Amino acid sequence: MKDKIPYYAVIFTSTQTDDTKGYSKMAEKMETLARQQDGFIRIESARNTIGITVSYWESLDAIKNWKANTEHLFAQQKGREQWYNWYNVKICKVEREYEFVKNQESHKQKL
Amino acid sequence: MKDKIPYYAVIFTSTQTDDTKGYSKMAEKMETLARQQDGFIRIESARNTIGITVSYWESLDAIKNWKANTEHLFAQQKGREQWYNWYNVKICKVEREYEFVKNQESHKQKL
Numbered sequence: 525m526k527d528k529i530p531y532y533a534v535i536f537t538s539t540q541t542d543d544t545k546g547y548s549k550m551a552e553k554m555e556t557l558a559r560q561q562d563g564f565i566r567i568e569s570a571r572n573t574i575g576i577t578v579s580y581w582e583s584l585d586a587i588k589n590w591k592a593n594t595e596h597l598f599a600q601q602k603g604r605e606q607w608y609n610w611y612n613v614k615i616c617k618v619e620r621e622y623e624f625v626k627n628q629e630s631h632k633q634k635l
Numbered sequence: 636m637k638d639k640i641p642y643y644a645v646i647f648t649s650t651q652t653d654d655t656k657g658y659s660k661m662a663e664k665m666e667t668l669a670r671q672q673d674g675f676i677r678i679e680s681a682r683n684t685i686g687i688t689v690s691y692w693e694s695l696d697a698i699k700n701w702k703a704n705t706e707h708l709f710a711q712q713k714g715r716e717q718w719y720n721w722y723n724v725k726i727c728k729v730e731r732e733y734e735f736v737k738n739q740e741s742h743k744q745k746l
Contacts, residue, residue: 533727535644535689537679541737568648570681578646578687604735612734616644616727623723624715626652 527565527580531618534587536577538611547607554599561590580618587615638676638691642729645698647688649722658718665710672701691729698726 540547558564558579563586569577581587590596603611651658669675669690674697680688692698701707714722 533644533646533725535646535729537689568685568687570683570685570687572681572683574679574681576679576681576687576689578648578689604737608735609737610735613732614644614729615731616729618646618725618727620726621724624719624721626715626720 527618527621529618529621531565532581532584532587533616533618534579534581535614535616536575536579536611538575538577539573539609540575540607541609543606545606546602550599550602550607554596557593557595558590561593562586564590584615638729638732640729640732642676643692643695643698644727644729645690645692646725646727647686647690647722649686649688650684650720651686651718652720654717656717657713661710661713661718665707668704668706669701672704673697675701695726 555567555569558567563582565580565582567577567579569575579590581590666678666680669678674693676691676693678688678690680686690701692701
């Protein structure tokens with residue numbers, strides 16, 4: 525699960541409106557599309573009160589290209605018009621990473 | 636919701652075991668304790684299949700101090716022994732941030 529450092533993370537946090545019609549389908553479509561982009565590494569999502577999606581990319585250019593992708597631009601627009609009350613996007617450089625796996629050599633550190 | 640750039644994000648992703656007894660209480664206690672640390676900015680969590688908690692800090696030193704906090708060390712140990720099948724921790728530098736707020740001047744960008 526660990527990737528070559530440094531790489532980049534996009535932390536997307538959001539709260540939704542009451543009108544989530546069409547959201548799940550679009551989210552699924554965007555995830556499929558993101559996975560096809562050059563420089564894509566991985567995506568992880570969870571939602572309770574707040575939704576957190578973190579996507580990981582090999583470079584800032586890969587993130588820039590994904591942001592400017594035509595179908596993604598359309599989804600972003602729909603999101604602002606219909607699905608989201610608020611969202612925040614943070615572009616981050618992953619500088620250090622460590623991981624624990626139960627019943628394996630645990631807590632390896634990678635600097 | 637936006638903070639002075641650069642600052643740091645700790646992305647903590649995890650999957651849990653079936654034995655989550657005591658977890659919620661400890662998670663709440665650790666969140667309260669984290670909020671009291673020097674350099675703490677904010678924490679956001681969501682969990683479905685995977686749990687994602689992102690905490691934000693003013694500096695790498697603040698993160699280091701929190702990791703080494705005695706009560707937190709105990710919680711980390713309990714987590715490895717009982718609650719988590721897997722977790723991954725990424726220390727990230729937040730380099731860029733933008734935000735959308737419905738019905739406000741939207742999509743402000745901060746470089």
